[in-house]
Amino acid sequence: MEHRFDPSRKHVLDSPARHQYTRPQELLAWAGIAAGQTLLDFGCGTGFFTVPAARLVAPGGQVLATDIHPEMLAAVRAAVTAQGLDNVEIFPTPEAELSLSTPVDWVLLAFVLHEVSPPGQLLALAHKLIAPTGRILVVEWPREPASHGPPLKVRLSPEQILSLARPLGLVEVQRQEQPPHYYALVLKKS
Secondary structure, eight states: OOOOOOGGGGGGGGOHHHHHHHOHHHHHHHHTOOTTOEEEEETOTTTTTHHHHHHHHTTTOEEEEEESOHHHHHHHHHHHHHHTOOSEEEEEOOSSOOOOSSOEEEEEEESOGGGSSSHHHHHHHHHHHEEEEEEEEEEEOOSSOOSSSSOGGGOOOHHHHHHHHGGGTEEEEEEEEETTTEEEEEEEEO
């Protein structure tokens, strides 16, 4: 029961209100994303998390930003260029399974698990792409009515995500809840 974001509405992804209630750089820092690390921003959209992640992993780190929509990739490319960031690699999400030459320290799945079917498949891919000490940061919409975000019926609760994570050998190490805007889970290999 997926619900894909309409790229023609990409302007809402960078709204001042969204920045105010999500505070992406603070959220990424809370998770533990730091200088020298490599982060894959899966479903990067317009770069809402890509740009602050690139700042946090500098110096010496890199952000890999991928999305299925060419217009989103163009927007993130423009944002990265405008900010003068040189540690971001942008590429389309391949139709076949994504593979990387080396594992990453972080996979960021921000507001994307509710868009794929089945969500466990994307979580399994993230598990495969992280290093043995790597982490996955999941940011999703709470399962409660709100004036923004996807329909309630497609939202995944933290418990639903954890029920998909446990069989993969992933365990929760941190949680932050900011209803009605988001919740965040940090997962690692057990």
